Amino acid sequence: MPPGWTPYNHRIETLTYDVTDFLKSNENALAVELVSGWHSxxxxxxxxxxxxxxxxxxxxxxxxxxxxxxxxxxxxxxxxKGTTNGPVRLAGIYD
Incomplete structure (x- = not known):
């Protein structure tokens, strides 16, 4: 559950991933799974x-x-495009 606890009023965490090994010529899709986490x-x-x-x-x-x-x-x-109808319904340290 990165980035973990963050004081969002002071800084925003940046997460970086090396996806080189996953890229293929003309066969890629970029997607993000985003959940509320602890702060909301x-x-x-x-x-x-x-x-x-x-x-x-x-x-x-x-x-x-x-x-x-x-x-x-x-x-x-x-x-x-986004949806609120994805497979993850809750995502926090107690879920």
Whole structure:
């Protein structure tokens, strides 16, 4: 359950993953599983502990260096689709 407890009013944690071994030519999809966690989940009775953090948010960036040395960057934006009907219903230290 990364990044763990974070004082979101002071800093936002950045998680970085090396996905090189998972990339295949023309066969990729980028997805994010995002849940409420401790800061807006059951432990805080569904109320945000910090202003402007009532629901979880994500900013995702995939940086690809191609074999010829050129780079491609894919960034999450308003075209990304989401659902609240996924398989995970609760996600906190007591769930």
């Amino acid at each position: 989940g059951r432990i805080s009775r569904g109320k945000a502990l910090y202003e402007n953090f009532a629901s979880p948010k994500v900013l995702c960036q995939l940086e690809i260096t191609l074999e010829d040395g050129s780079q491609q960057t894919i960034v999450s934006d308003e075209t990304w």
